[in-house]
Amino acid sequence: MMTTGACPKRDEKMGQVLYFAYGSNLDDDQMRARCASARVVARAVLPNHALAFGGFSHRWGGAVASVVRAKGARVEGLLYELGDVDLRALDRFEGHPFAYERVVRLVLDEHGRRRRALTYLQPEDGFEAWAPPQGYFGVLWRAYGRLGFDFASLARAAGVSP
Secondary structure, X not given: OOOOOOOOOOEOOOOEEEEEEOOHHHOHHHHHHHOOOOEEEXXXXXXXXXXXXXXXXXXXXEEEEEEEEEEEEEEEEEEEEEOHHHHHHHHHXXXXXXXXXXXXXXXXXXXXXXXXEEEEEOOOOOXXXXXXXXXXXXXXXXXXXXXXXXXXXXXXXXXXXX
């Protein structure tokens, strides 16, 4: 698979890329503020990965979401279409290439179609999981509720009871 800095193939007519959001970018208001022209395409899952919290965000005051390889696990999220301006903005917000790497992964959309999408993850080398701050966790909890995602996987990743 492609790694840092790589993008999925673009639709030449639209200049769009697919982005898989699984963390705080599931929040409508945050995503709209970061990427005004982003459009939700579908719900999707990232197979053979698990949600994890680690790193440190000054904005949130603690650990933030990432995904790690985990055979048989899956991470729920949303697929967005992004243009160049939104992609550059998202790179800045995600701290690419320092805090998060931008990578391409195969996801399955809600219709069972395999899609190449970029996503951001913390480097796995030296990744240390720890609980997220309450405010950050609350943003994800509300988004999971709104989207009907599995609360148990979110709680497990954060080390709390659902």
